[in-house]
Structures are given as C-alpha cells and as structure tokens.
Amino acid sequence: MSRRATAQDVADLAGVSRSAVSLVLNGRAKGLISAAKQEAVLDAARRLEYTPNAVAQSLRTSRTRILGVLTWRGVGGLPLHLMASALQTSLNSGYKLIKMYAEPTEIDQRRALSTLGNQQVDGMLVVAPELCEYAAVEALSASPVVLLNCQDPEQRLTSVAPDEEGAGRGAVEALLDRGHRDIALLSGPLTHFQTGLRAAGAAQALVGAGIAPRQVAADDLRIDEGLAAATALLTADRPPTALVCTNERLAVGVMLAAARLGLTVPDDLSLVSLDDREQLSAQLSPEVTRMERPDDLMATHAAELLIEWLDSGSAPEAQHYSFVCPLVAGASVAGPRPRG
Amino acid sequence: MSRRATAQDVADLAGVSRSAVSLVLNGRAKGLISAAKQEAVLDAARRLEYTPNAVAQSLRTSRTRILGVLTWRGVGGLPLHLMASALQTSLNSGYKLIKMYAEPTEIDQRRALSTLGNQQVDGMLVVAPELCEYAAVEALSASPVVLLNCQDPEQRLTSVAPDEEGAGRGAVEALLDRGHRDIALLSGPLTHFQTGLRAAGAAQALVGAGIAPRQVAADDLRIDEGLAAATALLTADRPPTALVCTNERLAVGVMLAAARLGLTVPDDLSLVSLDDREQLSAQLSPEVTRMERPDDLMATHAAELLIEWLDSGSAPEAQHYSFVCPLVAGASVAGPRPRG
DNA sequence: CTGAAAGCGCTTACAG
DNA sequence: CTGAAAGCGCTTACAG
Structure with missing residues (x-):
C-alpha cells in the first residue's frame, strides 16, 4: 500500500x-x-x-462499521450461503464483516466474543449452521446482536429463522392435495434438531389427515443413505405412492432408487423434498417439487435488522421472525396411480 | 461490550x-x-x-492482523470452501479476515482494494471461484498478496492452484490402466476456463494413448444437463465403456442416466470424475472414483505463505505452487466388459 | 468562516 | 527500574 x-x-x-x-x-x-x-x-x-484511514476514524469515533459474525460447523458443514448473503447485504451498506468460528460452548463463544470485542465490532450476527436454540452467553447481550437460523430460548434476542415445521407440513399437504394417502416420510437422523422439526411437521400433517405416519430415518444426510432407505421403502410390501424427503441429498438418493427400480417420477412415484440450498432438487429430472428455504431473504433481513439498529442507535423490540418456506413446484408430483 | x-x-x-x-x-x-x-x-x-483495544493498537503499530480477501462469483458460485479453509488457518494464527466481493474488473477491484486499504489490512488473499488467470491491478502489487486458485500471467505474484490439467490426464489414465479404449469425455462448457483445462488434460491423455477423443460438452454444470448428455452418449451407436466427467454434478447425471438405462456401474460402465468439493461423487453408490481437488491444503498453504510473509517481514520469491489432485479410488471403475 | 487544541487507546523511545 | 511525553490519523467542540 x-x-x-x-x-x-x-x-x-x-x-x-x-x-x-x-x-x-x-x-x-x-x-x-x-x-x-x-x-x-x-x-x-x-x-x-x-x-x-478507517482505523484512525474508528479510534476517534468508536465506531468501526465492522460486524462480527459468530458461526460454527454443523451436520451440513458451515452455513456458507447464509453468511455469503449476509455479507453481500452488509457490504452494500458499507459494513465489513469479520467472521469467527466458535463451537457453541460457553468457553469457545467467550473467546470469540472477546476477540470481536477487542476489534470493536459495532454489532454481532450469530449464524447457526442448522436451526437450533442458541443460549446466548452473558457477554453477548451487552451489544447489538441478531440471531440468524437460530432462536433464543428466552426470547430476549432478535432472531430470524425459517419455519421448518411449516415446511414439513407443506410438503405433505402438496401430496395430500393431489390425492395421495400412501405417503411415506424419508428423513435424516431424528436426533438432529432441524431434521426433527421437519419430520415433526410432516408427521403432524399426516396425522391431521388421518394417516398413520410411515417413516424411515436414514443414518446420515447422504445420497447413498437416501438411496438405500428409498430402495427399502419402494420394494416393501405395500410401497407408498408418494415420498417426502426432509433433505435434498436424500431426494437425489430417491431419484436414483426410482431409476434403478424402473419407476418413473411422477407417474409411479410422487416426490416432494425439503431444501438445503444446495441446488440439487432443482437440477434433477424431473425437477423435484420442494419447500424452499429462503436463506437469502433471511440473511438479508437479519443483516438489515442489525444495521438498522446500529444506524438508528436504538435497539428494536426483541422479536422472532419466522420465514415461510414457499412451495416451489417442479414436475415430481402427480396424482396417485391406481394400483393394479 | x-x-x-x-x-x-x-x-x-x-x-x-x-x-x-x-x-x-x-x-x-x-x-x-x-x-x-x-x-x-x-x-x-x-x-x-x-x-x-485492537483498534488503538493497530493505529499505533500500523499492523492490524487483519487479512483482506478479494473474491467474486463464478460459474459454481463463490469459492466458499476455499475461503472457509483460509479463514480457519488465519484464525489459528491470530489473524482476522475481511472479505470483499469484487468482480474481476479493473474498477471493481480498485474499489474493493481501496476499502481494504483504508482498513489497513496487513495483506491480501485473492481467492478465485474457478481456476483462472488473474491480472493484478496496480494497487495490489504494493502490498503482500497471495493468489489462491488463480495465477498471475506475468508470474510476478505468489500463487497457489490445483493442477487441473493433470487431474484430467489422471482421470483418463485410471481408465486406460484398466484396459479401457472406448472412453468418452463428458465436460461442461469449454468456454469455461477451468473446464477447458480439465478437458484438455483428458484429451491429451487420450491422444497420447492413440485414442481419438470423443467428447460431449454439456451446456451447463448441472445434474440434468449431465443426465441428458450421458443418455445421448450411452444410447449412441457404439457406446463407450467408460466415461470421464469434468465435474461432479455431471457425474450425478451419469449415474442417473445409467440407472434409467439399466446399466450397472462399474460392470457395464466405468466412471471417473473430477472433483468440485461438493461431496457428491463420494456419496454416490457405488462411490465414484475421482481426482480430488485439495482445496483445504491449497487454502491452508496460501494463508500460511501470506502469514509467513507478514510475520517475517520479507517477501518470498514469487512462485506458483501447483497442487496435484490425487486419485481417490471409489468403486466405479472395472475393466471393460467384452462387447457381445 | 478558520485554525489550534484535545483526545480516542495504545506503544515506544527517552530522560530520570 | 519507572514515569512523562510523543505520536499513530482522525473528528469535533471551541475560541477567534
């Protein structure tokens, strides 16, 4: 320089x-x-x-126009897309971002917050890799902070997250609407909080329609696990006419299973998947109907909330913003074929 | 706070x-x-x-322990994994990262560099979404900088990138070694620099073995495009016994095409793919043999080079580090089946 | 309308 | 061994 x-x-x-x-x-x-x-x-x-010189300005004004991002690795890795969207929004408003990885343990969080505090960040964005409850450490509540893809169990912090349960319900409803009754649910491990919510939503919708949920949980959110689980489901005694997948990679497995079994989607099998922003279901053939997680909208909203807070200087009422996952129609849903 | x-x-x-x-x-x-x-x-x-207070320290010492990251969107989106690995390495060494998105145009680059310069970053990492040549703007050459996944055509900057051509060669060689001669190449758009290199490497290896390259370029790096192109290849008059894909998503398409055509991998068709760090080929069934891009190693190395430069205070000899993409054997390669 | 001065929180010669 | 002072580059009252 x-x-x-x-x-x-x-x-x-x-x-x-x-x-x-x-x-x-x-x-x-x-x-x-x-x-x-x-x-x-x-x-x-x-x-x-x-x-x-921004450093000198910051020292003088005690505002850095830097936001701290706190994140950690989850089952699906880091929340890279959420962070990318949040960054884009921040840059547009003249804010820079400094990211810290810190496991959601008291000690790691404190260390990361300390670094960000030393750096005099103006505010914090906590970005969870998967929907979860986030119990904020004490040090956090002193500064402007918005939670993204997680929620404060005590409701004291502003947060933005998708309605995963609603997405699960919506997926089932899309199939019910077309007349399906033999609907099976292919999920990831239920111990996984996010998957649990999605599966719970789907199960609710089934029960609400008077259908006993038929559910298989794959060991892992992998294509091959989805393939194996789907093959088991589809070769069972009375195979379902429709499937809901809680995750995109499982849906890829389903398409492979169907192809190997000589089943055509949607003629022989209808499929609706939930979304992980990997752009997989959208690239299958036929394009898979899905409940799309509005990551860009959520991340933008979270960043805007924080920036508005900083620019106005007054904290907003703590509130949780739940984002609907809209149905994006592909071509993987048809009415059930009359069984021969 | x-x-x-x-x-x-x-x-x-x-x-x-x-x-x-x-x-x-x-x-x-x-x-x-x-x-x-x-x-x-x-x-x-x-x-x-x-x-x-890190801001005050920075002003006094004129060192911020912040690295600037310059990146932009490519065909496959942002180089999120490269950036994540570079960040991890930097954090471990006590450096923070500030990212800027800037299209690789003179004006955008200058603006982003200006922001980073104002912020008094100690050094810069240029992270390209796909392998490319990067003509550094003047402003850049004044500060410590390392290029990641791209290369200075004038060789004046230190850079780290994968050997994409070598990976293309390696994929073909893995098939030649098992006795295949009817090898087709399924690539993305050849106008895409990175795909071009991969395809060129593969073609070289074929020509070197006295085989006329047989090549289909999909319109886009999408699963469905791979499926369509693979279906065309496999239903042609004299279908190949083996396929090389330049990209993971194309390989998913190939697996779907094979399944629909009733072909078993690897009995009826062998498959080797190049890698985009999406963890798709590794999750197919059978696991697809691939040339794996060592993104973590590359990103770590680039960050270390830069940090070493900063901590030692002396610029290293400008050099290009080419990283081999090792063959990771799955179960998608067998010998060619004698044609009936 | 303009300029001299204070001060943000640090580090580092420098004089005692 | 310790303390007073200068200065990094800015912004913002304050006195002219």
Missing part, C-alpha cells in the same frame, strides 16, 4: 487546516467553508488519492 | 504507570519491572477483564 496520503497532506496541498479537510470530506462544510477552499480540498484529495 | 477497561484503568488499580502496564502485558517487563509490580499488573488486568 506504499505511503498513503493523510488528511494533513491534503490540507498542505490545498492550503487549509486539517480540520477544514475533515469538514469538507464529511460533508459538513456547508455554510462554514468558502466554496473556493472546498473545491481546493476536494481537488487535493483527488490528486493525492486520499481516503481516510 | 459496555464500558471496557483501558490500560489506564489497569494502571490505576495496580498503582503503576500506563507504560508499565503495556510492558508487562506485552512480555517486555523482564529485567525492567519488579516482580511484585508485574504481579499487580497481571492481577489488575485479570480483575478488570482487560484486553487491549
């Missing part, structure tokens, strides 16, 4: 004082500084390619 | 001067400050939960 110009350099070149430079460049010159001098300052700044 | 303790607070509580606090906390007290006072300082710091 060589030798950067400072406000003093600009002042010298323009023949004014340092304060004048600061006023002009921060748009407070109006009615204070003569038009000629203002022009001189702007010109000097341009010629020296002057831009203010 | 409330009211943070400052070095002055610690000095007051410990009954020493501010400089003494600084010396003790930075480990320079040895032989300067009495043991009793050192203890008093440490104790006071502990009681006040004092940690130094």
Whole structure:
C-alpha cells in the first residue's frame, strides 16, 4: 500500500487546516467553508488519492462499521450461503464483516466474543449452521446482536429463522392435495434438531389427515443413505405412492432408487423434498417439487435488522421472525396411480 | 461490550504507570519491572477483564492482523470452501479476515482494494471461484498478496492452484490402466476456463494413448444437463465403456442416466470424475472414483505463505505452487466388459 | 468562516 | 527500574 496520503497532506496541498479537510470530506462544510477552499480540498484529495484511514476514524469515533459474525460447523458443514448473503447485504451498506468460528460452548463463544470485542465490532450476527436454540452467553447481550437460523430460548434476542415445521407440513399437504394417502416420510437422523422439526411437521400433517405416519430415518444426510432407505421403502410390501424427503441429498438418493427400480417420477412415484440450498432438487429430472428455504431473504433481513439498529442507535423490540418456506413446484408430483 | 477497561484503568488499580502496564502485558517487563509490580499488573488486568483495544493498537503499530480477501462469483458460485479453509488457518494464527466481493474488473477491484486499504489490512488473499488467470491491478502489487486458485500471467505474484490439467490426464489414465479404449469425455462448457483445462488434460491423455477423443460438452454444470448428455452418449451407436466427467454434478447425471438405462456401474460402465468439493461423487453408490481437488491444503498453504510473509517481514520469491489432485479410488471403475 | 487544541487507546523511545 | 511525553490519523467542540 506504499505511503498513503493523510488528511494533513491534503490540507498542505490545498492550503487549509486539517480540520477544514475533515469538514469538507464529511460533508459538513456547508455554510462554514468558502466554496473556493472546498473545491481546493476536494481537488487535493483527488490528486493525492486520499481516503481516510478507517482505523484512525474508528479510534476517534468508536465506531468501526465492522460486524462480527459468530458461526460454527454443523451436520451440513458451515452455513456458507447464509453468511455469503449476509455479507453481500452488509457490504452494500458499507459494513465489513469479520467472521469467527466458535463451537457453541460457553468457553469457545467467550473467546470469540472477546476477540470481536477487542476489534470493536459495532454489532454481532450469530449464524447457526442448522436451526437450533442458541443460549446466548452473558457477554453477548451487552451489544447489538441478531440471531440468524437460530432462536433464543428466552426470547430476549432478535432472531430470524425459517419455519421448518411449516415446511414439513407443506410438503405433505402438496401430496395430500393431489390425492395421495400412501405417503411415506424419508428423513435424516431424528436426533438432529432441524431434521426433527421437519419430520415433526410432516408427521403432524399426516396425522391431521388421518394417516398413520410411515417413516424411515436414514443414518446420515447422504445420497447413498437416501438411496438405500428409498430402495427399502419402494420394494416393501405395500410401497407408498408418494415420498417426502426432509433433505435434498436424500431426494437425489430417491431419484436414483426410482431409476434403478424402473419407476418413473411422477407417474409411479410422487416426490416432494425439503431444501438445503444446495441446488440439487432443482437440477434433477424431473425437477423435484420442494419447500424452499429462503436463506437469502433471511440473511438479508437479519443483516438489515442489525444495521438498522446500529444506524438508528436504538435497539428494536426483541422479536422472532419466522420465514415461510414457499412451495416451489417442479414436475415430481402427480396424482396417485391406481394400483393394479 | 459496555464500558471496557483501558490500560489506564489497569494502571490505576495496580498503582503503576500506563507504560508499565503495556510492558508487562506485552512480555517486555523482564529485567525492567519488579516482580511484585508485574504481579499487580497481571492481577489488575485479570480483575478488570482487560484486553487491549485492537483498534488503538493497530493505529499505533500500523499492523492490524487483519487479512483482506478479494473474491467474486463464478460459474459454481463463490469459492466458499476455499475461503472457509483460509479463514480457519488465519484464525489459528491470530489473524482476522475481511472479505470483499469484487468482480474481476479493473474498477471493481480498485474499489474493493481501496476499502481494504483504508482498513489497513496487513495483506491480501485473492481467492478465485474457478481456476483462472488473474491480472493484478496496480494497487495490489504494493502490498503482500497471495493468489489462491488463480495465477498471475506475468508470474510476478505468489500463487497457489490445483493442477487441473493433470487431474484430467489422471482421470483418463485410471481408465486406460484398466484396459479401457472406448472412453468418452463428458465436460461442461469449454468456454469455461477451468473446464477447458480439465478437458484438455483428458484429451491429451487420450491422444497420447492413440485414442481419438470423443467428447460431449454439456451446456451447463448441472445434474440434468449431465443426465441428458450421458443418455445421448450411452444410447449412441457404439457406446463407450467408460466415461470421464469434468465435474461432479455431471457425474450425478451419469449415474442417473445409467440407472434409467439399466446399466450397472462399474460392470457395464466405468466412471471417473473430477472433483468440485461438493461431496457428491463420494456419496454416490457405488462411490465414484475421482481426482480430488485439495482445496483445504491449497487454502491452508496460501494463508500460511501470506502469514509467513507478514510475520517475517520479507517477501518470498514469487512462485506458483501447483497442487496435484490425487486419485481417490471409489468403486466405479472395472475393466471393460467384452462387447457381445 | 478558520485554525489550534484535545483526545480516542495504545506503544515506544527517552530522560530520570 | 519507572514515569512523562510523543505520536499513530482522525473528528469535533471551541475560541477567534
């Protein structure tokens, strides 16, 4: 970066004082500084390619325009897409992001928060890899913070998350609407909080329709596990006419299983999947109907809430924003074929 | 964050001067400050939960221990995994990361670099979404910088990238070794630089073995495009006994096509894919043999090179580090079945 | 309308 | 061994 110009350099070149430079460049010159001098300052700044040193500004104003992001690894890895969207929004508003990985344990969280605190971040975004409850450590509640893809069990923090249970219900309803009754649920491990919610939503909808839930839980959110579980389901005595998958990778497995068994989707088998933003279900053939998680919207909303908080200087009422996962119709759902 | 303790607070509580606090906390007290006072300082710091304000430190020392990351969106989206690994390595060494998205155009790059420069980052990591040539803007060459997944055409910058051409060759060789001669290449769009390299490597190996390359380029790196292209290849007059895919998503398409055509992998068709770190080929059944891109190693190496540069204060000889993509054997390759 | 001064929180020569 | 002072580059009252 060589030798950067400072406000003093600009002042010298323009023949004014340092304060004048600061006023002009921060748009407070109006009615204070003569038009000629203002022009001189702007010109000097341009010629020296002057831009203010953000570190010095931060020290002076005690605002860094940096947001801290706290995240950790979950079953599906890091919440990379949520973070990418949050970053995009922040950059658009002139905020930078510093990320820290910290397991959701008291000690790790405290250490990461300490680093971010030293860095004087203006606010914090906690981004969970999968929907979960997040018990905030004490140190966090002192600063502006918004939770993304998780929720404060005590409801004291503002949070944004998808309605996973609703998505599970919606997937089943899409099949009920087309007349299916033999609907099976293919889920990931139920010990997984997020999968549990999705499966619970689906089961609710089935029970609500007077159908006993028929459920297989794969050992892992993998394509091959989905393939194995789907094969078992579809070769069973009375195979279902429709399947709900709690996760995209399982849906890929289902498509492979169907292809191997000579079953056509949707003629022989209807399929609705929940979404993990991997763009898999959208690329299958036929395109798989899905309940899409609005990650971009959620992340943008969370970042905007935080930035609004910081820019306005007043904390919003703590609130949980639950985002609906809309049904995106592919071509994987048809009416049940009359059984021969 | 409330009211943070400052070095002055610690000095007051410990009954020493501010400089003494600084010396003790930075480990320079040895032989300067009495043991009793050192203890008093440490104790006071502990009681006040004092940690130094990184912004003030940065202003004073003109080192921020922040790295700037410059990246942009490519065909496969953002290089999220590369960035995640680089971040992990950086955090372990006490460096924070600030990311900027900037299209690889002169103007966008300059703007992003300006922001990062204002922020006084100690060094820069340029992380390309796909292997490409990166013509550094002038402003960049002044600061410590390492390129990741791209390469300076003028060879003036240190860079780290996978040997994509070698990976293409390796995939073909894995099939040649098992006796295949009827090998077809299923690639993405050849206008895509990275795909072009992969395909070129594969073609080289084929030509080297005296085989005329037989090549189909899908319109897009999508599962359904792979499925369509593979179906065309496998239902052609004289179908190949083996396939090389330049990308993982195409390989998923191949598996679906094979399943629909009643072909078993690897009995009826052998398959080797190149890798995009999506963990798709590893989850197919059978697991697909692949040339794995060592993203974690590359990202770690790039971050380490940069940090070593910063910590040592001396620029390394500009050099390109080419990383081999090792063959990871799945179960998708067998000898060619004698044609009936 | 302008300039000199204070101060954000640190580190580091420098004089005692 | 310790303390007073300077200075990193800014912004913002404050006195002229």
